[in-house]
Each structure stands twice: as structure tokens, then as C-alpha cells.
Amino acid sequence: MQKRHDLTAFFSPSSIALVGASPSAGKISGIILENLRNSFKGAIYPVNPHYNEVMGLRCHPSIEAIGSPVDLAVYALGAESVPEAILNTGGNAAGAVVVSGGFAEAGPKGVLLEKALKDAARSTGIRVIGPNCLGIYDAVTGLDTFFVPRDRVRRPGRGTLSIISQSGSFAATAIDELATDGIGVARVVSYGNKSDVDEADCLDFLAEDPETKAVAIYVESIEDGRRFVESAARCSAIKPVMAVKVGKSASGISAARSHTGAIAGSYEIYRAAFRKAGIIELNGYEDFLVACKAFGLTSGAAGKRVMIITDGGGMGVNVADECIAAGLTVPPLPEELIEELSAAFPPYFTTGNPLDLTGSATDESFAFALSKTMSGDYYDMVIVAALWGPPALTDNLPGMLAQKPGFNEKPIIACTPGGAYSRERIRLFHEAGLPAFLTPEAAVTAACVLSKRQGRR
């Protein structure tokens, strides 16, 4: 291998072999085959000596029997069969995804199996993602080895955010949330026990990947800290990189060890590494999702000055409180803007920061307030806390906020708390390109992580 981080075969294969294919739709291999057939455009070869045909596709007794090498082989076999299967693959596959569990995370016998897997990979020259992982979901190429059914775990459309995750369930849950909320992704990798490909390899690939504009990382453990920091620093010099490290507490550390066989280590060491690598630190699941939505749609704020525009006084106060608690600032509205806005608005609107348009708010009043407060150099971003009670607000609001010219560089974050009606409107904001959240806390977290990428666009 010339470039250790050339993972192209994993993300853009033109052919895939599924080793362990079976006609049983409920089995892991059946779910993978169905997902591949749903979205992957290249050639798909089921491999299993026990069948001649699987789901209408010709089934081959071995990868060698396909007749030409494949770019990617996916192994859905019992752990004990995997090392031999890799050896038998020989030079007939460039990359391997091993989704099977039962390796280092499963005790002494599994540790030996994982060593055998590593040896097989090394001797054949096959790069391996996994074992104990979901593998790859790639919205650019349609590759999908995630063995979770699509009716339970939705797949996002094409976007510019890439995710790398040690935990498969975390990755699956995250893409399900993003898909439901209408946020797209580029590449998603669940790499599990990382017997070969690890987070540093993925970062090297994603740094140079033109489809990827931001990277979110979930880690439980990092073994080669120096290499990770180097790769992450290279990547974060080009595009935002953010990370959550779980297994912070003793209980969490011990659970993480059982989970992927990894030693989680002290959280302080990780924080220092993140800082050194220019990684934006995220605190947990909620932060991770918020940051994915924020950087999935925008690219960072130039500073910490937040303008708040609302139609619900109480909600505006709440957002202001959260901003201050999070270390952002809520500078008062400058005199000239107070004059201009007071002249245009009825006297019962509160022309301050927060700016309260009250229950008489209209789409136009929101858009006007936004265009005025975002012009000049008063604020770095705006949180629009829109409650839908005011009857004059319409579904045109998100589009009107997004189309105001002249502040493309300043993120506009929507905060739209409430029940069914508000929740359905989240997608409208996302379709307009504005990250939108159901709570003041989440909107302010978004503002906060965006402000950590200041000056780096």
C-alpha cells in the first residue's frame, strides 16, 4: 500500500461481495443484502457455498469463484469462521468490512480470534474495518452495510457531514435522527474494534474527501494518541472536526471496555488531545446531535455575539439566560437600530435584545428584524426563537429568513419549541438551510459550537 489512508475502496467500491449471504431476510446478511440492493449502484455478489441463488442473485461458493477481484468484501459470519474466510479471500478483495461480533469484546477466546483476523489481514494485504461494527453508510455512493432495518433506522439523504463512530448503535441512532430531521450526510463509518482501520485512518481519508465539509467523531478509546492528534489536526485545519468521548466516569469506562474491548482512559488526556488537534469538544449524545445539525448546515460563526429575535417573551428570556450561561454574549441593541426598528414596529414590540415581536408577529416582522440586526457588525449570529402560537406566522417563515441577502456568513439558528406543529416545522427550517432545534438549550449549544469555529472558514 502506497498511502496507508487510501480508503477509497471502502467508500466508492464498484463491486461488493457479501460473504455469508443467506436467503433469510431477518438475518444480518439478509438485511445487508436488502439495503445494498436498495441503494448501491455497483455489482453485488452473494457468497455462500450452501446456496446457488440468494434473493434472486446468483450466489458464489467463494470470492475467488466470482472470477474477478472485488473492491469490497463484507463478512457476515460467525466470529470463528472469519479469519479463515479472510485468508481464503487472498488477493481477491481490496477491503473487508467484518460486521460480526464475538471478538476482543467477548473475552479471551475472542481476543485470540481478533489476533488471527489481524494476522490474516496482514498476510493477505486486505484492509479491514471492524470487527464488531456496522461498517459503512455512504450517502454519496449508496453503500450501506448497516445491518439495521430501514423501517426502524432511517438513512439520511446526501449531505456534507461525515461521522466516524466506534459504537455502531450510536452511529445508527445518530443517522436515524438526522434522516428524520432532514439533515444529509456524506460518509458514516462504524469501525467497532478497529483491528486495522481506526479513527486516524478515517480522518486522513475524510480530510481529503471533497464530499466532506465537517467531521463528527464518537470515541470510547484511542490507542495511538499521537497518530490521532496528527491526523485530526491535519483534518481540522481544513474543515471543522468535533468529537465526543464517552466512558468519562469509572462506570462509563468499565462499560466501554466491555463494549468494544477498549481501555477508555482518563478523560483529561482526551480533552488535552482534542484541544491540541483543534477538535471541538462535545459533551455527550445531545451535544453530538446538535453539532451534527449545526455543522451539517452551516460553517461556523465569526464570534460569540448573539442576537435573539422571538415572538414569545418568556422564550426569549430563556434563550438569553442559556447564552450567558454558555459563555456567549447578548449585546444590547445599538441605539441606531432601536430607533429604526421602533419606527417600523408597533409600540408593544420590545425593541431590545431579545427583540420580542409578541403574539402579533408576522413572517415579515421576523424577516425585517433579522435583516436589520444582521446588517453591520453588531452580531455574529442570530437565534430566531419562533413559537407558532401567533396566528399570522406561516410556513413561508423559514424560507424568508434564509433568503435575506448579505449575511451568509452569519449563522441563523432556529429555536422552535413545542409539540406536533412545531416539530413538523423543524424540517422546513432544515430545507431552508437553517439548523433548527426544539429547545433553547439545544439552539444555544448550536450557537456555542459554531462560535468555536470562528475565523477558520
Added chain:
Amino acid sequence: MQKRHDLTAFFSPSSIALVGASPSAGKISGIILENLRNSFKGAIYPVNPHYNEVMGLRCHPSIEAIGSPVDLAVYALGAESVPEAILNTGGNAAGAVVVSGGFAEAGPKGVLLEKALKDAARSTGIRVIGPNCLGIYDAVTGLDTFFVPRDRVRRPGRGTLSIISQSGSFAATAIDELATDGIGVARVVSYGNKSDVDEADCLDFLAEDPETKAVAIYVESIEDGRRFVESAARCSAIKPVMAVKVGKSASGISAARSHTGAIAGSYEIYRAAFRKAGIIELNGYEDFLVACKAFGLTSGAAGKRVMIITDGGGMGVNVADECIAAGLTVPPLPEELIEELSAAFPPYFTTGNPLDLTGSATDESFAFALSKTMSGDYYDMVIVAALWGPPALTDNLPGMLAQKPGFNEKPIIACTPGGAYSRERIRLFHEAGLPAFLTPEAAVTAACVLSKRQGRR
């Protein structure tokens, strides 16, 4: 008035006059009339000298003209007309809800109007809720003066949680969320500028209200601190009382002043008052909603010891981290339980705390793990972090978890992160009586607030 806090007329009126009724459905009075007709069982009298009929109901020129006193009069008039209207009502109404804005929150002229309103109330003996409020939503009696349309702001069914809120938009957004998630309420009061009835009056009423099992308070300001602490302490001696105070920061305080004309004051004073009154302090909107769901369905935990059962290793680690960060404990699984569970479960389940049932989880394995870990005195509550990727899980899970006998006293909190499929399952958990949340953070916040009511049941 014998008992200053006898607010019965506000919540259980047998007759209501709507002063300022108009045939225009989009106007505030039109929305109120429609909502009253939808759910209120008593007599409804539109009052407006300009109409003979409104929405098919006979319209009266004045309250006096109705012919007999009403229990409650709702005023949807311009602020400048309200004081005189109250005076004209004379002794013909026991209580008044003034939804109109334009009083103390709107500058010097409004301050004078609010004083005139107070004088009118005092001279006529009418108790007043408002002005600048939404008034009352009462799921017990069907009374609904919230002038927000029901297609935008859903109304919860009947439950046992009552909410009192200085902010109308906050109250409306909260009930919309609760309704959407299937959590019921008893009484909800938006009291706005509190020219007469304030939070202490409401607490006095709710303390003795048999329909109310828990009380959640949103305040921006409290003027009579001593009376508030006395009333809250009386109430919290009987049932859980929790409160969020917004306007903590300077920006927030200034916004709160514009919002309801109130001086918000230092947050430390409020915290001390909350502590003295036995009130559970909530940090903001997200906390408020979580606490409403938690105490809307359960009644507190005896301690801080959390057991975590999951089918997604990474999510279990996340929940453990959040528990520790929140000051809860995640005690290891005792030896005897490890033995018992290891004997019953396959070897690749991780029998610790968190207990990881992996992607092979079934409804039965969750229920079995729950019944074993909740027996004995090992844990005070359990967080079930259920991801829906594992194909064997069914919609029977919430019911099976709820029906396990013997741990009624120990809250079971569901954490079920994800997209559409998970979000739809939130209601199943709530129907089974288990508070359920979309993030580890929210589930742990719920555990945390429930642990603050230990020993008080």
C-alpha cells in the same frame, strides 16, 4: 372573601361570560369562544353591545343583561376599555380573566391602566387573573381561555400535573409538548402581570386540589417572597413542587422586565427561596419539560442509585457518564445478580451496570433484567436505554416493563433515542405509565429530579 386563595370559580365555573366576543374567528375572542365551545360543559355567554348573536350563541350587551351573575368573566378587550368593563360588571362575576396586553408591560400609560384595573377589581370584589396572560386551561373541567388555536398548540388530556406560569407563551408551548407526547395535566394557569392573583394564590389552591399531584412553576419575578415561600412550603409538604426561574442573567433580567413589567432580581435570592420552600429547582425550558413528564407519571425515587439496562453498548456508556456527572450513582451489579443473570443470558450479554443486552435483545430479556435488578434493595430506579435497531424488540416492550410487579415504588425511566420510529414509541411508554425521553441527558435529568423527592411520598 373568606379564603383569599379560594380560586374555585376560576377552575370550576358553571357559567362564563366572554366580554368582547366577536364573530371574527381569527380574533382573540373568536379563538377563545371556539375553544370554550369545544370543551367547556357549562353555560357560555358572549357579551358585546354591537352584536345580537356570535357563533350561533345569543350575545348580551353587558354581563348585567345576562340576568344572573356568572362565575367567571373573560375580558378580551383593548387595555383602555378593561377597567371600566370590570367596574360595569359590578357584583355580577366572581372571577375575571383579563387576557388583554397593553398594561404594565407596555410603558407608563399601561402602568396607569393596570392601577385602574386593580382599583376596579378591589372596589367590585372581583378576583382577577392577568392582565397580559392566556388565563386557564383546565383538563378536569374543560375550561380553556388560551387564545392559541388548537391546531397549532395541542391541549393535553386529563392528568395529575398542574402548571402555573408567568409567561403565556411558555405555558402554551409546554402544554403543546405534553399533549403531543401523551402526558396529561390537571390545571394550567398563565397569570401574566398578576395584578391580583399571583403564584402564591395558585399554590394555595393547588395544595388543596385533589386533582393535582404535582406542581410545576415558571416564574420571571416574585414580589412577595415571604408569602411565596410560605405557600410553596405548604404545598411541597403535600406534593412535589418544582420551579424554573428565568431572567437569571443581566440580559435575561432586562428582557423579563419588558415582558411582564416585572423586576426579576438576583437569581441567588430565588435559589435560596426555592430551597427554603422545598421546591425542586429546574434550570430552564428543557429541565422544566423533563420534570413535568417525570412527575406527571411517577412520584419520586427513594435515592440516587441508578441501574442501566440497554441494548446499545455506546448508549449505556453515555447514560452512565451522564448519571455520574449529574451526581447520581451507578453501583456495580452485585455478585448474586451477576450469577443469576449470566446463567440466564447468552455469554455475549454484558452483565454489569450498564447491563448490555446487545443487538440480540428481546422484550423478554429487558423485562427479565428489569425484574431481577429491581428486586431487593440494590437500586432506587432504572433507566431502560432501548434502541429499536434490534429486530426482535416489539411494541409490547413498554407494557412488559410497566407490568412487572413489586417495584411500583421505583421509577422506571425509558431512554429511547432516534428518529421517527423511536419518537413514535415515546407515546407507548407514556401510555404504559413510564416517562420516556429521546436523549440520555433528558432521561438522566428525569432521574435526577425524581431523586430530589426522596422520602417525601
